[in-house]
Structure formats: structure tokens, C-alpha cells
Amino acid sequence: MATQINKQLGDNIFLTKLDAAASWARANSLWPMPFATACCGIELMSTAASKHDLSRFGSEVMRFSPRQCDLMIVAGRVVMKMLPVLQRIWLQMPEPKWCISMGACACTGGVFDTYAVVQGIDRFMPVDVYVPGCPPRPEQLIRSIIDLQEKIQSGGTVNAREFKLRILPEGPARFDEDELVRIRERNGFKLEDQKYDPVH
Amino acid sequence: MPLELLDSPDLDANKREGLWTLNFGPQHPATHTTLRLVLQLDGEMVMDAEPDIGFLHSGFEKLGEVLDFNQYVTIVDRMNYISPMANEIAWHHAVETLLGIELTPRCKYIRTIFAELMRLHDHLLCLGTCVLDLGGATAFMYAFNERETIYEICERASGQRFHTSYTRVGGLLYDVTDDWVAMVKDFVRKFPKVYRDFSGLVMKNRIFVERTRDVGILSREEAIAGGATGPVARASGVARDLRRDEPYLAYDDFDFDVCASQGGDCYARFQVRMMEMLESIKIIEQAIDKLPQGPIFAADTGKAGMPDKKEVYRSIEGLIHHFESIMPNRQMQAPKESVYAATESPNGELGYYIVGDGSFRAYRARTRPPSLMHFALFSKLIRGCMLSDVVAVLGSINIIAAELDR
Amino acid sequence: MANQSTDPKSSEIETVKLRLSELLSGISLDWSEFRNQTRVICPAAELLKCLKAFKAVGFDQLTDLTAVDLLEYGNVNDRFEVVYCLLNVDSGLRLIAKTYLNEPDLTIPSATSVWFGADWPEREVYDMYGIIFAGHPNFKRLLLPDEFQSFPLRKDYPVKGRGERHNFPVITRAES
Numbered sequence: 001m002a003t004q005i006n007k008q009l010g011d012n013i014f015l016t017k018l019d020a021a022a023s024w025a026r027a028n029s030l031w032p033m034p035f036a037t038a039c040c041g042i043e044l045m046s047t048a049a050s051k052h053d054l055s056r057f058g059s060e061v062m063r064f065s066p067r068q069c070d071l072m073i074v075a076g077r078v079v080m081k082m083l084p085v086l087q088r089i090w091l092q093m094p095e096p097k098w099c100i101s102m103g104a105c106a107c108t109g110g111v112f113d114t115y116a117v118v119q120g121i122d123r124f125m126p127v128d129v130y131v132p133g134c135p136p137r138p139e140q141l142i143r144s145i146i147d148l149q150e151k152i153q154s155g156g157t158v159n160a161r162e163f164k165l166r167i168l169p170e171g172p173a174r175f176d177e178d179e180l181v182r183i184r185e186r187n188g189f190k191l192e193d194q195k196y197d198p199v200h
Numbered sequence: 201m202p203l204e205l206l207d208s209p210d211l212d213a214n215k216r217e218g219l220w221t222l223n224f225g226p227q228h229p230a231t232h233t234t235l236r237l238v239l240q241l242d243g244e245m246v247m248d249a250e251p252d253i254g255f256l257h258s259g260f261e262k263l264g265e266v267l268d269f270n271q272y273v274t275i276v277d278r279m280n281y282i283s284p285m286a287n288e289i290a291w292h293h294a295v296e297t298l299l300g301i302e303l304t305p306r307c308k309y310i311r312t313i314f315a316e317l318m319r320l321h322d323h324l325l326c327l328g329t330c331v332l333d334l335g336g337a338t339a340f341m342y343a344f345n346e347r348e349t350i351y352e353i354c355e356r357a358s359g360q361r362f363h364t365s366y367t368r369v370g371g372l373l374y375d376v377t378d379d380w381v382a383m384v385k386d387f388v389r390k391f392p393k394v395y396r397d398f399s400g401l402v403m404k405n406r407i408f409v410e411r412t413r414d415v416g417i418l419s420r421e422e423a424i425a426g427g428a429t430g431p432v433a434r435a436s437g438v439a440r441d442l443r444r445d446e447p448y449l450a451y452d453d454f455d456f457d458v459c460a461s462q463g464g465d466c467y468a469r470f471q472v473r474m475m476e477m478l479e480s481i482k483i484i485e486q487a488i489d490k491l492p493q494g495p496i497f498a499a500d501t502g503k504a505g506m507p508d509k510k511e512v513y514r515s516i517e518g519l520i521h522h523f524e525s526i527m528p529n530r531q532m533q534a535p536k537e538s539v540y541a542a543t544e545s546p547n548g549e550l551g552y553y554i555v556g557d558g559s560f561r562a563y564r565a566r567t568r569p570p571s572l573m574h575f576a577l578f579s580k581l582i583r584g585c586m587l588s589d590v591v592a593v594l595g596s597i598n599i600i601a602a603e604l605d606r
Numbered sequence: 607m608a609n610q611s612t613d614p615k616s617s618e619i620e621t622v623k624l625r626l627s628e629l630l631s632g633i634s635l636d637w638s639e640f641r642n643q644t645r646v647i648c649p650a651a652e653l654l655k656c657l658k659a660f661k662a663v664g665f666d667q668l669t670d671l672t673a674v675d676l677l678e679y680g681n682v683n684d685r686f687e688v689v690y691c692l693l694n695v696d697s698g699l700r701l702i703a704k705t706y707l708n709e710p711d712l713t714i715p716s717a718t719s720v721w722f723g724a725d726w727p728e729r730e731v732y733d734m735y736g737i738i739f740a741g742h743p744n745f746k747r748l749l750l751p752d753e754f755q756s757f758p759l760r761k762d763y764p765v766k767g768r769g770e771r772h773n774f775p776v777i778t779r780a781e782s
Contacts, residue, residue: 254747259758262758300641424666424667424695426723438695539640551669551691564674566674605749
């Protein structure tokens with residue numbers, strides 16, 4: 001009986017889980033939204049250009065409207081004035097969506113440990129893949145996209161249940177060394193200079 | 201194109217009611233990075249534009265007061281990220297002016313070659329992406345092919361393809377090798393053919409010409425009073441080029457022309473950039489043929505210069521020298537004075553105003569970015585143009601946000 | 607820069623000095639020279655008059671406008687130094703004009719009426735140092751957000767800021 005059906009249908013029927021089918025489709029048609037702010041944006045262009053050719057890996061359809069994208073590539077440092085824009089664009093993207101934090105500045109602030117630069121976007125929004133380097137080589141970015149595809153295929157679900165579990169902020173804890181310095185400063189002689197509450 | 205509208209746009213304030221406000225950026229494909237414009241539109245005509253900047257302000261100048269002259273080069277790299285080494289050369293040119301250091305001929309020549317390679321780097325990207333924004337993707341691919349070759353040349357010399365951090369006070373990180381020279385010669389030999397292809401694809405492209413000609417006109421007087429420099433000023437008839445007028449590095453030794461145009465429109469700016477690429481290749485060709493032998497650090501730099509790596513690992517004198525140029529309490533002392541020194545970066549006059557306070561770091565490291573002055577002119581350029589011209593004008597003045605905001 | 611020491615340049619500077627002393631009789635200008643760069647210190651009270659005279663003697667481009675906080679510099683009595691880098695486009699002559707300001711009254715006249723290119727640099731100096739340029743047509747912060755309360759390039763402001771960079775809401779994955 002079974003062999004009879006096999007003979008008639010051949011390879012035309014696959015048995016799989018709906019989750020796996022959906023993830024397979026999603027992983028291989030990522031539409032990136034290039035949130036390119038600085039130097040890494042130029043390497044992102046390099047990745048998409050003739051020599052490295054990102055389209056070989058099925059995610060070359062760069063769209064600048066967040067409504068059409070499902071992968072945000074944050075390339076470059078994000079500063080105080082830009083972070084609300086980034087968060088707004090992230091919220092405008094339709095589900096399911098993923099985020100690659102490209103380069104040292106987007107991941108941790110990089111060399112810019114200054115008053116204006118956000119020390120890692122993961123403090124304020126979720127990130128799926130981090131790419132180190134200043135800036136990362138195009139090969140590294142391509143690798144990160146392959147990694148993300150694997151991540152989607154191995155853990156993705158059709159109704160995006162896996163995202164529901166991530167209810168905590170994903171970045172480092174807010175209490176870091178320079179905030180400690182500021183608290184000491186506040187308790188010490190510079191009390192009257194404080195215009196901001198250091199612990200939020 | 202309705203030329204009669206362009207000739208006499210009625211920009212009176214009392215005609216302003218009923219204007220439509222359009223927010224352009226900060227995340228828009230044609231802003232490349234992070235620029236924001238608030239446009240006042242009458243139909244499709246731009247009546248007014250107010251740029252809003254600072255979306256990439258990352259405290260470069262504050263860091264310049266914390267890091268020493270050699271360390272800060274890693275930060276200035278990230279300022280104009282489409283021609284990183286031009287920033288390094290400008291920064292160390294200013295530092296050497298403050299310290300009064302004269303470079304060796306070999307160092308001067310290598311820096312000159314890199315400065316010109318960076319000019320090609322910048323102009324290729326500027327033209328490539330502007331054509332991309334105006335709707336043609338092919339030129340972008342051609343431009344990036346050549347940029348990859350320049351990346352490889354940078355990587356061979358410094359070990360990093362993008363942010364090279366290659367210059368040091370009074371010298372360079374490493375000396376170049378013979379195969380680097382061969383690579384540059386190979387690049388010089390192949391470039392004219394690529395240039396012909398690229399030029400034919402872009403400058404004679406009817407769509408490109410019609411979208412850029414007579415758009416965003418900057419007069420000579422406005423260019424001077426507004427502080428425009430570099431290709432933007434030269435396209436408006438200000439034939440001023442620091443390479444010729446205040447020769448630095450080895451530019452005195454070479455034969456090259458200053459490219460200028462009278463047009464003042466976007467097309468003229470692109471034309472100047474295209475012509476400059478040929479002049480750059482001419483300079484590189486002369487420099488690589490005459491590349492002198494010898495040390496890359498001047499003998500009289502004293503503590504400021506870094507010793508050769510071989511010396512450091514093999515002799516006690518070299519190690520002491522290295523130690524003295526690295527340790528903050530042993531380093532060379534800058535005079536308690538201030539200087540302003542500028543170089544002709546691809547985008548215009550890139551100057552640094554450095555105040556020394558007797559240590560090996562700047563008390564104040566002010567950057568004079570060309571983009572800041574150029575973007576301030578933007579609302580003058582765009583008034584009376586069409587909405588679709590915004591992209592062309594933005595591309596033609598080549599705004600780099602990191603340099604603009606610092 | 608190195609070639610500015612040639613004879614024609616220094617004689618040009620002498621002519622400029624002569625003409626300025628005619629135009630600005632009664633105002634004491636303090637000239638100095640370092641590495642062939644000519645600097646001049648103008649009194650803050652007569653700044654606009656000086657700048658107009660500089661333009662009249664041919665400095666038609668304002669290359670740069672910036673400021674320096676002298677709080678930790680040592681051996682100076684003043685708090686802020688405002689620097690104007692000027693250029694004569696035709697002859698290539700450069701001049702660096704400086705003026706000094708002190709804490710309670712940080713107001714100097716705007717140079718926008720002389721060179722309109724001073725517009726953004728003046729706003730930037732206000733943004734970074736809190737120096738107010740009276741008579742500027744559109745005076746507000748240039749680079750930092752309007753809510754920002756400090757002036758970051760002052761020497762008493764820490765490099766890492768006072769916690770402004772951490773002052774944002776957090777979006778978790780479940781709620782986005």
C-alpha cells in the first residue's frame with residue numbers, strides 16, 4: 001500500500017512541520033533595512049556591490065522603508081539624537097523581524113566612549129546577531145547573515161512564538177562604571193552641578 | 201524641466217501660505233547617512249529648506265582633548281569615512297606644523313600618493329552613489345570595483361582595508377614594500393580604461409546630464425562668503441587649491457593642473473570631480489616613479505617619532521626610544537601655542553586648529569570640516585528647484601555626516 | 607603653510623597691518639606670529655568693528671570660527687577664547703583673529719552680517735560652549751538635541767557625560 005502511494009506521488013510530497021517550512025521561507029528571503037549611519041554603512045555598500053555581492057546569499061533586496069523589511073542592519077554608531085529614530089523605525093517594521101548590530105560602535109559604542117554616543121544599541125532594543133570589527137569586513141557581514149539564517153531555521157516558529165519569551169532587556173545592565181563615578185560625584189562636592197538623575 | 205519657473209521663482213514671504221512641509225530624512229536612501237531636511241514645498245517646487253543636523257554627533261573634539269597626538273589618529277579616521285587617510289594626513293600635518301617637524305622625502309611621497317588615492321576613493325563614491333540615487337545602479341558597481349582595488353592597496357600598506365590609522369607624528373606606521381609599489385603601478389596603468397568607461401557611462405548619460413545641469417547653482421560670491429572650498433568652490437569659479445597655493449607634502453615636485461569650472465551647477469561640480477581624478481592619477485604616476493629611498497621617520501623628530509620595529513625588538517636604544525615616545529610622562533612636549541593648518545582633502549579644505557598646552561596631547565583639537573560649510577549653503581542651492589533635485593544637489597556637494605557633525 | 611614665509615606674503619601682511627591701523631585708529635590690536643601664521647587679538651567690545659575692517663582689507667572668506675575653553679590652560683586670566691580664521695581668497699593671505707570672553711557675560715556680536723558663512727559655526731560654538739552671538743538670525747542649538755542642558759566642550763563637563771546617553775526607554779523583543 002505504502003509503496004503504491006510512493007509510486008504514484010514520487011517526490012512530490014514532503015512531510016515537515018509548519019514551523020520549519022515557514023522558517024525556511026523566511027530565512028532565505030530576508031529583506032534588509034540598512035540603517036546605515038556611519039563608516040559601517042560604506043562597508044555595507046561594499047558588501048552589496050560588485051565584488052562581494054550579497055545577493056548570492058538571498059538578502060540583497062535593500063528597502064529603505066521599514067514597512068517592507070524584516071531584517072534591520074544597524075551599521076554605525078547611534079547617538080543620542082538618532083536613537084529615538086532608530087527605535088521608531090524598529091517598531092514600524094512588521095513581524096517577524098530580526099536585527100543585526102554591525103560593527104563595534106553599534107554593539108558597544110566602540111572607540112566613542114563619549115557623552116553623545118549610545119554605548120551599544122542592545123541597551124535599548126533587541127539584537128539577534130552582533131558583528132565585531134571596526135568596520136567589519138564584507139565577509140564578516142555575509143557570515144553574520146548566514147548565521148542569522150541558521151538561527152531562523154533552527155528556532156523559528158510560524159506565529160513567532162519564540163519572540164514572546166524575550167521579555168527582558170537584552171543588553172548589559174544599566175548600572176555601569178561611569179554611572180558609579182557619577183553617583184560618587186553626586187554624593188561629593190559636585191552635588192549642585194547635577195542636572196540629571198544618574199540612576200534611572 | 202520648466203526653466204521659466206527656475207529663472208524667476210517667487211520666493212516672497214507673503215506668498216508663503218499654503219506651503220506643504222515635507223520631512224526628508226534622517227533615514228532616507230539619498231541622505232546616505234544621517235541628514236535631515238525640513239522642506240517647504242509649493243507643489244513640487246522647494247521654496248525653503250531647513251537642514252537639521254547632529255544625528256551623528258559623537259564627540260570627536262572632546263576625544264581629541266583626551267587622546268594624544270598619535271592615538272587621536274584612530275578617531276580622525278572615522279571622520280570622513282569615505283576617504284579615511286585624507287583625515288590622518290590632515291591631522292598629522294597640523295600636529296607637525298605645531299611641533300615644527302619636517303618630514304623625510306620618502307614619507308612625504310608616500311603620504312602624497314595616499315592623499316591622491318583617497319581623492320580617487322572619495323570622488324568615485326561620490327559620483328557612484330549620486331548616480332545610484334538618480335536611478336542608475338551600474339555606475340555604482342563600476343565605482344566600487346575600483347574602490348576595492350584601493351582598499352587592497354591600503355590593506356597592503358597598513359594592515360587594515362578601511363580605517364588604516366597609518367600616519368604617525370613625523371612619519372608612518374610601516375614603510376611600504378616593493379609589491380605595494382607594484383600594486384600602485386598596476387592600478388595607475390589600469391585606471392584610465394576604467395575612467396573612460398565610467399566617464400562615458402555617467403557624464404554623457406542624457407538622463408544624468410538633464411537632471412544635474414542648471415540645478416543648484418552657486419555663484420562665485422556666495423561660494424566665497426559662505427566658506428565653500430574644494431570642488432564645490434572650484435565649480436563656481438574659485439580656482440583655489442591648497443595643493444598649489446600653499447604646497448604641503450611633496451606637491452611642489454609634481455606637475456598637475458587645478459580643475460575649475462564656471463558653471464556652478466551640480467553638473468559642473470561632478471565635472472570638476474571627474475577631471476580631478478585624472479589629475480590625481482597624474483600625480484600618483486609621477487610620485488611612484490620618483491619614490492625616494494631612505495627612512496620614513498625624520499632623524500631630528502627626537503621623541504616624537506616612532507623607532508623602526510626591528511630596532512625596538514633588537515636593541516636597547518630602540519626600546520628606550522619606543523618607550524619614550526609612548527609613555528605619557530616622557531613624551532615630547534608641544535609648545536604652548538596654537539596653529540591652524542589645512543590640507544586640500546577630497547571634499548575641500550580640511551583644517552585643524554590645535555592648541556598645545558605643553559604636553560603631547562591637544563588642549564583643543566578643532567576640526568574645520570568642509571562639509572559643515574557646504575551643507576550650510578544647501579538651503580541657498582535648493583531654493584527654487586524641484587523636489588527631485590534635492591537628491592542631485594545633496595549628492596553633488598557630497599556631505600559626509602560624520603565629518604559634518606563630528 | 608611653510609611657504610607663507612616668502613617675502614611677498616610678509617610684505618602683504620605689513621600693508622594689511624598698516625591699513626588696519628588706519629581703519630581702526632584708537633583700538634589696540636595685539637599682533638603676534640608663530641610658524642609663519644599671523645595672529646591678532648581684538649578687544650571683545652570692538653569686535654564687530656574689527657571684523658568689518660578685516661573684511662574691508664580683503665579677508666573675504668571666514669574659513670573657520672571656533673572657541674577654546676581656557677579653564678585648565680594655566681597662566682591665563684580669561685575663560686573663553688573665540689577664534690576667527692580668515693582668508694583672502696585671491697591672494698591666499700591668512701589671518702587668525704582672536705578675542706577673549708569671561709564668565710558672567712558671554713555675549714559677543716554675530717559675524718553673520720559680515721560673512722554669512724558664520725551662521726552654522728556660530729551656532730556650533732553656542733552648542734558646545736554656551737557663547738551667545740547677539741544678532742544671529744536663527745540662533746539655537748546646531749548639533750545636540752534641544753533638550754540637552756550642558757555645553758559639552760567646556761572643560762568642566764566630563765567626557766562620558768552626565769548620563770544623558772543612558773536616558774532612553776528600553777524596548778524588549780516581546781513588546782516590539
